[in-house]
Amino acid sequence: MKPVIIFKNVNKYYHDFHALKNINLSVYEGEVLCIIGPSGSGKSTLIRCINNLEDYDNFGEIIVNKSIVRKDRHLKEIRKDAGMVFQSFNLFPHLTVLDNVALAPIRVSDLSRKKAKLLAKSFLNKVGVGDQIDKFPNQLSGGQQQRVAIARTLAMQPSILLFDEPTSSLDPEMVSEVLDVIKNLADTGVTMIIVTHEMNFARNVADKIVFMDNGCIIEEGDPAQIFDNSREKRTQSFLNSILN
Amino acid sequence: MNIPFNGLFAAVQSNRIDVAISSINVTNKRLESVSFTQPYYDSDQSLTVLSNSKIKGLGDLKEEIVAVDTGSTGDIWATNNQGKYQFGEIRRYEGLAPAMLDLVIGRTAGYISDIPALLYYTKDKPNINVVEKIHTGGKYSMMLNKNNLLIQSINKEITAMKLDGSMNELHKKWFGQAADSESSTISVMDIPELSKSFDLSLSETFLNKRVFIETYPMLLTGLLVTIQLGLMSIILGLCWGLILSLTGLYGSRPLNLLVKFYVNIFRSIPLLVFLVIVFYAFPFFGVKLSPFNAALFSLVIVSGAYFSEIFRSGIEAIPKGQFEAAQALGLSHYNTMVDVVLPQALKIVIPSLTNNCINVLKDTALASIVALPDLLKQATQAQAISANPTPLIVAAVIYLIILLPMILWVTRLENNYSSKG
Numbered sequence: 001m002k003p004v005i006i007f008k009n010v011n012k013y014y015h016d017f018h019a020l021k022n023i024n025l026s027v028y029e030g031e032v033l034c035i036i037g038p039s040g041s042g043k044s045t046l047i048r049c050i051n052n053l054e055d056y057d058n059f060g061e062i063i064v065n066k067s068i069v070r071k072d073r074h075l076k077e078i079r080k081d082a083g084m085v086f087q088s089f090n091l092f093p094h095l096t097v098l099d100n101v102a103l104a105p106i107r108v109s110d111l112s113r114k115k116a117k118l119l120a121k122s123f124l125n126k127v128g129v130g131d132q133i134d135k136f137p138n139q140l141s142g143g144q145q146q147r148v149a150i151a152r153t154l155a156m157q158p159s160i161l162l163f164d165e166p167t168s169s170l171d172p173e174m175v176s177e178v179l180d181v182i183k184n185l186a187d188t189g190v191t192m193i194i195v196t197h198e199m200n201f202a203r204n205v206a207d208k209i210v211f212m213d214n215g216c217i218i219e220e221g222d223p224a225q226i227f228d229n230s231r232e233k234r235t236q237s238f239l240n241s242i243l244n
Numbered sequence: 245m246n247i248p249f250n251g252l253f254a255a256v257q258s259n260r261i262d263v264a265i266s267s268i269n270v271t272n273k274r275l276e277s278v279s280f281t282q283p284y285y286d287s288d289q290s291l292t293v294l295s296n297s298k299i300k301g302l303g304d305l306k307e308e309i310v311a312v313d314t315g316s317t318g319d320i321w322a323t324n325n326q327g328k329y330q331f332g333e334i335r336r337y338e339g340l341a342p343a344m345l346d347l348v349i350g351r352t353a354g355y356i357s358d359i360p361a362l363l364y365y366t367k368d369k370p371n372i373n374v375v376e377k378i379h380t381g382g383k384y385s386m387m388l389n390k391n392n393l394l395i396q397s398i399n400k401e402i403t404a405m406k407l408d409g410s411m412n413e414l415h416k417k418w419f420g421q422a423a424d425s426e427s428s429t430i431s432v433m434d435i436p437e438l439s440k441s442f443d444l445s446l447s448e449t450f451l452n453k454r455v456f457i458e459t460y461p462m463l464l465t466g467l468l469v470t471i472q473l474g475l476m477s478i479i480l481g482l483c484w485g486l487i488l489s490l491t492g493l494y495g496s497r498p499l500n501l502l503v504k505f506y507v508n509i510f511r512s513i514p515l516l517v518f519l520v521i522v523f524y525a526f527p528f529f530g531v532k533l534s535p536f537n538a539a540l541f542s543l544v545i546v547s548g549a550y551f552s553e554i555f556r557s558g559i560e561a562i563p564k565g566q567f568e569a570a571q572a573l574g575l576s577h578y579n580t581m582v583d584v585v586l587p588q589a590l591k592i593v594i595p596s597l598t599n600n601c602i603n604v605l606k607d608t609a610l611a612s613i614v615a616l617p618d619l620l621k622q623a624t625q626a627q628a629i630s631a632n633p634t635p636l637i638v639a640a641v642i643y644l645i646i647l648l649p650m651i652l653w654v655t656r657l658e659n660n661y662s663s664k665g
Contacts, residue, residue, distance in 0.1 A: 050570075053568050053571065053572065060536055076576075078572055079571070079572060079573070079574040080574050083572065084572040084573075086565060086568070086569060088565050090563075090565035090566060090568060090569035091586065092566065092569070092570075092584055092588075094587045094588050094591065103573070103583060103584075104574060104575060105572035105576075107575055107576075107579045107583060108575060108576075108579075109575065149569075152573070153572075153573075155649040156573060156574065187248075217349070
C-alpha cells in the first residue's frame, strides 16, 4: 500500500497559540482514519490543512497525491482529489438541492448542465435524498442537509474524503442516518479521514484511530488497540471520561 | 430679501414678499398672473462675448451654444429666435455669475442678457465685450401680487420721482448720462393692464390648466433628461461600487487603504459641492465636460462610494462557511463570488441598494445648477416665463409618481425582512 497523504513535521500557530505541534502522519490508499480527542486539541485544524483551508508553517510539509499543499500551488487538483464535509453543512441557501450538488461539476469539472444534473441526481439517490431535489436547504432536516452536503462532495468524485465532525450539529435522532451513509462510503474503498466524537462509530468503521490532545498526536493504532489496550494515560482518561 | 430671479414670481404670488424690484420685464404672459407698476426703465437685451472671440454679432452664432438666464426675457427672446439664428443650443443659467464663468471657460460662445447689467459688469473687464444690442422693447417694472393694494401708493411715488427728476438723477449716477426724454425713465405712464381681465383664484394660481397645457411639453423633455441621467448614474454607480467593494475587500493592502480613503472622502463631500468643482474647476485643468457628463460623472463617483459600502456590508454578512464550502469544492475565486457569495449578498442588501437608487434619482435635480435641462430646470424656466408656479407643482407631482412606488416597495421589502428575522 502507498501513502496518499503524508504529514512531515507540520506545525501551525495562531499568533502565539501553537495549534499543531510537529505532526507526522501517513494515510494510505483506501484507509479509513478516525481522529478523536478533546475539543480544542487540533483535530479540525489538522484536517483543514489538507485542503489548505488553513495554512501551516513553512518548514513542514503536507503531501497529497504527490503534490505539496501550499497556497496557490496545485490547489485546484488537491481540492478536486480531497472533498470535505463540514460540521455546519455549509449548503448554499440560495440554490436548490440539485443545484447545490451540480454547481461544482459544472464550474470546476466543466460538465454540461444536463450531465451535471444527472450526476447530481445519482449521488442524491445514493445518499437517500433523491426525492428532495427541488427543495431549498432550509426546507430540509439537519440529517437531510448533511446528506445533501455529502452528495455535493461526492459529485466531484474525489479519491479522498475529509469529514470534519459531520454529526456534531445534528439532533441525536438524525445522527445514525448520516453515519450510515458514511459507513457505506467507507466500504467502497475510498480514502477517508473522519474527525468525530462518535466513539462506537469510530470503532466500527475505522482502520486506524489517531488520538490527539493539545496539538499533538498522542497515539495511533487500530481500533482494538486504542479502545481496549491504550498505552497512553491521556488516551485512557479521555476514553474513560467519554464512555462512562 | 435676496431671492434668485426665477424665485421672485412664486415669492410675490405666495405673498412672501410684497414687491419684487429686479430687471423684470413687463410681459402679457406675466400680467396674467401678477401686477406691475408703471415701467421705470427701457431695457433691451445684449450679446456678450469674449474679446478674443471670432464672434462679432448674432449672425456668427450659428451652431454655437448660447447662454441665457433661466426664464428671463433673454431666454424668451433666444427661444423665439433660435430658428432664425440657428443657435446650436440654448443653455440656461441661474444668474450672471455662473453664466459668465462658463463664457470665460469657453463652454458657451455668447451670453444674451439685459444690456444695462452687462454694460455695468463689463465696464472694467477688458476680456469681455458687449458686441450687439438686441431691441426687444422691454421695460422694467416693479412686480406685485394681483390685488396687492400697495400698487397704487408705489406707483404714485414713481410718478413723483419721474416728475421731480430724481429718477433721472439715478440714471445719471449709474450710467453716466441723462435718460432719453421719450423713455419710461422720464415720462409718466399708466399701470400696465391686460385688455382682457384675468382674476385668478388660489387654485388657478397654483394649478393653472392653461399654464399646464402650455408647459407640459417642456416638462416632458426635462423628465426624459432626468430619467436618462438617473438610470445611467445608477447603472454605472452600481458597477463602480461593486468594483470598489471587491477591491477594498480582496485587493492588496495599499488598494484596500485607497478604497477606504475614497469611500470616506466622497461620503463626506456634498454632491452639490463636488458637481460645482467638476463643472467649473476641472476646465482649468483641461477637462471640459458637458453639463450631462459632469452631472453623470459626479453622481457615479459619489454614489459609487455609497454603493461600495452597501456591497461590502452584504458580502461581510455571508458566513465564512460559505466561502470555505466553495473553496473546498475547488471553485475559483471568481465562481465563489459570482455563484455563491454575491447572489446571497445582493439579496440581503436589496433594500439599501434601492434606497440609494432613490437618492441618486433625487440628486439628479442638482444638475440643474450646471445648466442641464432636467425636470427641475425645465420647471423653473417654465414658471419664470409664465410667472406662475404651476410647472413647479407639476414637476413635484412627477417626481412623486416616479419615486413613491419605489419607496413603498422598499418599505414592504424591509418589513418582509424584519418579519422573517
